[in-house]
Amino acid sequence: MEGSGAEHRQDGVGESDGLERLWTPHRMAYIKGESKPDDATEQQCPFCRIPALDDEAGLIVHRGELAYVVLNLYPYAPGHLMVCPYRHVADYADTTVEEAVEIADLTKKAMTVIRSVSGAQGFNIGMNQGAIAGAGIAAHLHQHVVPRWAGDQNFMPIIGRTKVLPQLMTDTRDLLSASW
Numbered sequence: 001m002e003g004s005g006a007e008h009r010q011d012g013v014g015e016s017d018g019l020e021r022l023w024t025p026h027r028m029a030y031i032k033g034e035s036k037p038d039d040a041t042e043q044q045c046p047f048c049r050i051p052a053l054d055d056e057a058g059l060i061v062h063r064g065e066l067a068y069v070v071l072n073l074y075p076y077a078p079g080h081l082m083v084c085p086y087r088h089v090a091d092y093a094d095t096t097v098e099e100a101v102e103i104a105d106l107t108k109k110a111m112t113v114i115r116s117v118s119g120a121q122g123f124n125i126g127m128n129q130g131a132i133a134g135a136g137i138a139a140h141l142h143q144h145v146v147p148r149w150a151g152d153q154n155f156m157p158i159i160g161r162t163k164v165l166p167q168l169m170t171d172t173r174d175l176l177s178a179s180w
């Protein structure tokens with residue numbers, strides 16, 4: 001599993017939680033300030049930019065009509081994904097009925113798919129609305145779906161030390177996308 005994976009550039013999106021990780025290739029994008037504009041216009045916004053990429057490069061799991069599903073580049077747990085409207089909208093209250101329904105439907109489907117692929121035992125689901133609430137990219141709303149397992153707090157450092165996360169992210173996307 002060693003070797004040429006770095007040639008495949010993944011251009012995902014996510015928010016740092018301030019925790020240390022050993023996944024150096026993925027941290028580099030954050031260190032360089034990519035994917036986290038301070039004043040996200042639509043041109044700079046990663047959630048607007050990602051859908052133009054191919055699924056593998058953007059870590060896109062599924063494309064819906066009004067919203068899409070993408071892996072978080074800084075996952076709290078393997079399979080941590082986000083449901084985002086295509087439209088550059090910050091406030092959940094400003095979504096159309098159709099957008100809100102599709103975000104809800106994709107969130108439900110994501111739970112089903114993650115359970116079938118990985119046997120997740122629980123989930124944390126939600127949105128951070130506004131920078132004050134912890135949204136790293138506040139200008140474009142996104143719903144987090146974080147699978148949880150008993151003992152998952154011990155699982156992540158083990159993954160980090162093996163340095164296989166870039167491959168794992170690709171595998172995770174392949175698994176979820178194929179099962180969608």
Ligand SMILES: [Zn+2]
Pocket residue numbers: 041042045046047048049087088089139140
């Ligand atoms: Zn946007």
